[in-house]
Amino acid sequence: MAEYKGVLIFGEVTNGKLASITTELLGCGRNFADELKEDLCCLLVSDKTGETAPRDAIVFGADKVYTVEDSLLKEYQGETYIQVVERLAKELSPRVILMGQTPVGRDLAPRLAFRLGTGLSTDCVDISVDSETKLLRQTKPVYGGNAQAIFICDAMPQLVTIRAKTMSPRERDDSRKGEVIPTKIEINMSPIKTKIVEKVKEEVTGIKLEDAPVIVGGGRGIGGPEPFKTTLKELADVLHGAVGASRPPADNGWIPEAMHVGLTGKIVAPEIYIAIAISGASQHIAGCSGSKTIIAINKDPEANIFREANFGVVGRYEEVVPAFTTKLKELLAG
Amino acid sequence: MPDIKMVVCCKQVADPEAPPTAFKVDSATNKVSLPRDIKPVIGQYDEFAMEAALKIKDKAGGKITVLSLGNNIARDVIKKTLAVGGDELILLEDESFEEGDSWSTAYALAMAIKKIGEYDLIFCGRESSDWDAGQVGLGIAEILAIPALTLARKVEAIDGKARVEQVIPDGYQVTEVSFPAMLTVTSELGNLRYAALKGIMAAAKKQPIVWKPADIGLEPSQVGAAGRRVKLVKLFQPTKEAKCEIVEGESPAEAGANLAIKLRETKII
Ligand SMILES: Cc1cc2nc3c(=O)[nH]c(=O)nc-3n(C[C@@H](O)[C@H](O)[C@H](O)COP(=O)(O)OP(=O)(O)OC[C@H]3O[C@@H](n4cnc5c(N)ncnc54)[C@H](O)[C@@H]3O)c2cc1C
Ligand SMILES: Cc1cc2nc3c(=O)[nH]c(=O)nc-3n(C[C@H](O)[C@H](O)[C@H](O)COP(=O)(O)OP(=O)(O)OC[C@H]3O[C@@H](n4cnc5c(N)ncnc54)[C@H](O)[C@@H]3O)c2cc1C
Numbered sequence: 001m002a003e004y005k006g007v008l009i010f011g012e013v014t015n016g017k018l019a020s021i022t023t024e025l026l027g028c029g030r031n032f033a034d035e036l037k038e039d040l041c042c043l044l045v046s047d048k049t050g051e052t053a054p055r056d057a058i059v060f061g062a063d064k065v066y067t068v069e070d071s072l073l074k075e076y077q078g079e080t081y082i083q084v085v086e087r088l089a090k091e092l093s094p095r096v097i098l099m100g101q102t103p104v105g106r107d108l109a110p111r112l113a114f115r116l117g118t119g120l121s122t123d124c125v126d127i128s129v130d131s132e133t134k135l136l137r138q139t140k141p142v143y144g145g146n147a148q149a150i151f152i153c154d155a156m157p158q159l160v161t162i163r164a165k166t167m168s169p170r171e172r173d174d175s176r177k178g179e180v181i182p183t184k185i186e187i188n189m190s191p192i193k194t195k196i197v198e199k200v201k202e203e204v205t206g207i208k209l210e211d212a213p214v215i216v217g218g219g220r221g222i223g224g225p226e227p228f229k230t231t232l233k234e235l236a237d238v239l240h241g242a243v244g245a246s247r248p249p250a251d252n253g254w255i256p257e258a259m260h261v262g263l264t265g266k267i268v269a270p271e272i273y274i275a276i277a278i279s280g281a282s283q284h285i286a287g288c289s290g291s292k293t294i295i296a297i298n299k300d301p302e303a304n305i306f307r308e309a310n311f312g313v314v315g316r317y318e319e320v321v322p323a324f325t326t327k328l329k330e331l332l333a334g
Numbered sequence: 335m336p337d338i339k340m341v342v343c344c345k346q347v348a349d350p351e352a353p354p355t356a357f358k359v360d361s362a363t364n365k366v367s368l369p370r371d372i373k374p375v376i377g378q379y380d381e382f383a384m385e386a387a388l389k390i391k392d393k394a395g396g397k398i399t400v401l402s403l404g405n406n407i408a409r410d411v412i413k414k415t416l417a418v419g420g421d422e423l424i425l426l427e428d429e430s431f432e433e434g435d436s437w438s439t440a441y442a443l444a445m446a447i448k449k450i451g452e453y454d455l456i457f458c459g460r461e462s463s464d465w466d467a468g469q470v471g472l473g474i475a476e477i478l479a480i481p482a483l484t485l486a487r488k489v490e491a492i493d494g495k496a497r498v499e500q501v502i503p504d505g506y507q508v509t510e511v512s513f514p515a516m517l518t519v520t521s522e523l524g525n526l527r528y529a530a531l532k533g534i535m536a537a538a539k540k541q542p543i544v545w546k547p548a549d550i551g552l553e554p555s556q557v558g559a560a561g562r563r564v565k566l567v568k569l570f571q572p573t574k575e576a577k578c579e580i581v582e583g584e585s586p587a588e589a590g591a592n593l594a595i596k597l598r599e600t601k602i603i
Pocket of ligand 1: 151343344345346364365377379380383401402403404433434435436437439457458459460461462463464465466467468469470471562564565566567
């Protein structure tokens with residue numbers, strides 16, 4: 001039987017820079033590697049991985065960075081990426097593989113688990129090493145967040161995807177030393193059965209949800225697309241924030257899918273999250289519970305959102321929000 | 335073109351829209367329980383998957399086989415899939431199928447699909463509405479060694495191929511895949527249609543086919559809890575205290591203005 005050693009992170013690069021989820025994974029992976037006294041490796045896959053991202057992977061905690069470049073890897077495609085991660089996972093035989101619970105991680109991690117014949121826990125919010133068995137205790141919210149499960153997997157490697165913003169990155173340490181290992185992995189085109197024929201961008205203007213210090217989230221009770229562009233937008237503008245939503249507005253096409261917050265949407269943790277006409281289903285709260293302050297505006301005093309919020313107003317948003325915005329403007333100007 | 339053969343995987347779950355206060359964990363058995371008046375449902379994304387298959391059947395014709403794995407599957411719940419237009423219902427129903435992980439669940443479903451034999455498209459939800467794993471669809475595809483596309487928001491069948499709109503971070507992409515393929519479906523596809531009275535009556539007369547592990551060539555030791563790789567050690571409910579301060583006013587508008595004042599006073603804004 002192969003010996004399983006070390007921790008491998010599947011890193012992601014956006015616009016030539018290491019994605020924030022990857023620095024979070026490196027932070028938590030570093031802790032395990034130290035505890036196990038083994039190496040922390042990071043895999044970066046792209047058409048061009050550049051120099052900044054591999055270097056930063058070391059700065060944030062990696063000992064070895066494997067870079068795999070190929071023009072076929074420019075865009076994420078399950079069938080090509082799986083070939084790379086499967087090969088590297090088999091060559092390195094790490095005991096732990098960490099990926100982000102991101103669009104790529106959600107698609108790639110299950111494929112990898114089934115290829116390697118191992119188990120996978122997705123969307124974990126906490127993991128720790130069991131001192132006795134050295135296995136990972138993997139904590140994952142289930143039932144939309146109404147409960148949490150702790151799993152252990154004794155098949156190797158132990159594969160986990162981690163929810164964004166649940167792990168802390170290490171401080172940047174520019175003096176850290178590590179090795180960048182460019183790695184050639186031949187992509188076999190013969191098993192590729194899927195073909196991307198078109199990509200359509202849905203423009204989201206303004207601040208990205210993940211980066212916004214304030215998010216004004218609208219729910220089904222908003223009633224249509226217009227108020228997202230007027231009432232909610234005006235409030236967001238006053239606070240230099242962004243507009244987000246629960247799932248129904250995205251399903252109904254009132255807002256682009258990229259603005260949807262929750263278990264199956266974006267995970268956000270702004271300073272202030274203002275939930276307007278959102279009932280506060282656990283699957284929605286899963287996406288915004290990391291917010292510092294939650295404010296709820298809802299006409300139903302029994303709505304679950306008031307169990308999650310720090311401040312609340314009971315009333316129809318059409319009346320509450322404009323007055324709230326006007327007063328804020330006044331206070332912020334004065 | 336011959337009829338398109340489709341399989342839709344639907345799981346019976348505790349109603350995910352039940353109020354959060356209804357969910358209770360029994361720490362002795364590691365199980366979640368809900369009050370008896372809250373009936374189980376078919377997973378939301380599984381319903382969207384069913385709708386995706388029905389849309390294809392509407393246009394191109396075809397046969398839809400619904401597959402569900404579990405134990406004590408409520409017939410009135412799962413038969414909804416027949417009432418809306420499913421042609422056949424197969425239940426993998428046995429005590430030994432219980433408490434599996436994504437591996438043992440996907441494996442049993444894949445073996446059942448193998449037994450069904452002919453299939454062009456397999457539909458799954460992007461994730462279940464209870465354990466939220468998001469693995470089983472991709473797992474089935476890997477086990478059957480067929481291509482998989484995730485997060486479909488629109489699916490069309492054209493000339494032995496599926497043309498799929500997949501949700502990606504900043505929009506969508508159109509991807510083509512040849513049959514057979516597995517697709518996971520997301521919420522933007524649209525709600526499952528309502529059953530017509532005729533459908534409901536026809537469904538009432540149909541009996542599901544029930545398969546045990548042996549029917550799909552598996553030992554009880556290969557399914558459910560016995561076949562799992564990932565072991566549940568504990569199920570619990572994180573505690574939290576409600577702490578909401580309700581800001582009031584003579585009118586909703588005044589309450590709104592008072593909220594602004596409150597946030598300023600507490601230096602939140
Ligand atoms: C008492 C109890 C004990 C458990 N113990 C464990 C454990 O030890 N380890 C562990 O990992 N998990 C355990 N689970 C959870 C486990 O059974 C999950 O259901 C399983 O891991 C699959 O994940 P999922 O249901 O989230 O499916 P996902 O992967 O999220 O499902 C995606 C899609 O696959 C299809 N699908 C999934 N399941 C079925 C099904 N049964 N029938 C038809 N279609 C389906 C649906 O289309 C669904 O939308 C336990 C659950 C219970 C109730
Ligand atoms: C597996 C799974 C994943 C999911 N993922 C997500 C997710 O990522 N994100 C998400 O949001 N949901 C998700 N959901 C859906 C979730 O369960 C809820 O259905 C959804 O969050 C409800 O959205 P809502 O609060 O906007 O709508 P509703 O629950 O319909 O609530 C509308 C609210 O608006 C209030 N209201 C109506 N009119 C007014 C008015 N004029 N003024 C003030 N208040 C008003 C009502 O009192 C009500 O509280 C998921 C579900 C499942 C099963």
